[in-house]
Amino acid sequence: MIGIKAIASYMPPKTTDNIARGAGFGETEDFIRSKIGAVRLPLKDVAQETSDLAVEAVRALFAKQPALNPAAIDALVVVTQNPDGVGLPHTAAIVQAKLGLPTHVAAFDVSLGCSGYVYGLFILKGFLEASGLSNGLLITADPYSKIVDPSDRVTSLLFGDAATASWVGHSPVLSLDAVSYGTDGSGAEFLKNEQSHLRMNGRQIFSFAATQVPAHIRSLLAREKLEPDDIDLYFLHQGSAAIVDSIARSFAPLSSRFIKDITETGNTVSSSIPLLLERHAMDELDGRILVSGFGVGLSWASALISIQKKEIQL
Amino acid sequence: MINEVAILEIINKTLDKSLDLATTPLDQPLESLGIDSLDFYTLLVELEAHAGRKVPDEVLPKLQTIHALADFFK
Numbered sequence: 508m509i510g511i512k513a514i515a516s517y518m519p520p521k522t523t524d525n526i527a528r529g530a531g532f533g534e535t536e537d538f539i540r541s542k543i544g545a546v547r548l549p550l551k552d553v554a555q556e557t558s559d560l561a562v563e564a565v566r567a568l569f570a571k572q573p574a575l576n577p578a579a580i581d582a583l584v585v586v587t588q589n590p591d592g593v594g595l596p597h598t599a600a601i602v603q604a605k606l607g608l609p610t611h612v613a614a615f616d617v618s619l620g621c622s623g624y625v626y627g628l629f630i631l632k633g634f635l636e637a638s639g640l641s642n643g644l645l646i647t648a649d650p651y652s653k654i655v656d657p658s659d660r661v662t663s664l665l666f667g668d669a670a671t672a673s674w675v676g677h678s679p680v681l682s683l684d685a686v687s688y689g690t691d692g693s694g695a696e697f698l699k700n701e702q703s704h705l706r707m708n709g710r711q712i713f714s715f716a717a718t719q720v721p722a723h724i725r726s727l728l729a730r731e732k733l734e735p736d737d738i739d740l741y742f743l744h745q746g747s748a749a750i751v752d753s754i755a756r757s758f759a760p761l762s763s764r765f766i767k768d769i770t771e772t773g774n775t776v777s778s779s780i781p782l783l784l785e786r787h788a789m790d791e792l793d794g795r796i797l798v799s800g801f802g803v804g805l806s807w808a809s810a811l812i813s814i815q816k817k818e819i820q821l
Numbered sequence: 822m823i824n825e826v827a828i829l830e831i832i833n834k835t836l837d838k839s840l841d842l843a844t845t846p847l848d849q850p851l852e853s854l855g856i857d858s859l860d861f862y863t864l865l866v867e868l869e870a871h872a873g874r875k876v877p878d879e880v881l882p883k884l885q886t887i888h889a890l891a892d893f894f895k
Contacts, residue, residue: 538857710862718866718870747859
């Protein structure tokens with residue numbers, strides 16, 4: 508059984524004071540804290556490339572998991588829509604070289620935004636199984652600071668830079684049980700890179716998240732003959748506090764099972780779900796989790812994940 | 822039917838507020854009622870669900886009071 512064995516992350520030490528930035532747009536501290544959710548936004552150095560963030564996350568994974576031998580890595584997938592340069596060559600190849608990984612590694616990028624981690628998990632799982640391989644690295648690194656216009660009040664309060672690295676392989680801590688995907692390209696214009704600047708129709712993206720995502724989650728649960736109450740924890744993409752709250756509210760009285768942890772990160776695109784899993788799932792003893800990523804495309808994906816029961820060491 | 826009373830009920834339920842018809846200025850900007858931009862998006866989602874129709878983006882700037890919302894959804 509292939510699933511997630513470990514997760515590590517990297518956040519640039521430099522941060523933007525989001526309350527001060529919000530004040531510049533006339534927004535109150537209460538609005539920033541309660542609706543946006545992020546008090547600070549991690550910000551990469553201008554000289555740092557996407558691959559540099561990815562490398563830091565993988566190094567953190569190696570440090571956390573001494574059992575993971577770099578020479579045993581078979582596949583490396585980078586989820587990003589803000590690659591090094593203009594994406595040619597693919598960032599995964601650059602990361603392979605910077606890490607000094609062996610040349611037998613299969614390395615490729617996946618171009619998805621906030622749904623990218625869920626897609627990436629199942630792409631990598633299927634790739635490893637189909638190829639008879641054992642160890643994969645799923646990296647998320649999508650630094651939106653490359654394309655966010657600091658003078659744009661719609662986007663500049665939302666996004667933080669981060670990268671994560673997940674070790675995907677046999678005998679996992681988190682097993683990948685079921686998944687469901689969706690795409691509505693008719694909404695592509697609502698969130699796009701326009702001449703190197705991110706443009707977002709906040710109302711349409713909010714409406715999409717608040718209506719499509721709860722319906723999609725319920726559809727996946729029904730397909731798997733589960734009730735919302737059968738899920739112990741819900742890990743949604745942390746688009747903003749308001750989006751997480753809106754979706755959670757539609758599952759009342761289970762809203763408290765929806766993890767919200769965005770204060771120090773902001774919306775880190777495809778990194779937000781693995782950041783939540785790293786912080787709130789990997790050390791749980793057992794349970795059933797639902798993850799849901801949604802955003803640019805419009806694209807969405809939700810999956811059921813089981814925490815493999817651990818023996819308590821006495 | 823979505824009228825001013827129904828809108829106030831939806832605001833109170835969805836946005837956790839305590840507005841009443843007697844004291845709420847229906848022609849004042851929603852912002853003056855403590856409804857910020859993200860509250861407004863939340864409110865629109867609820868109103869659209871109740872009414873079964875979408876609000877076009879180009880109409881949004883005109884829907885900044887409870888009266889205007891009620892007129893649109895009537």
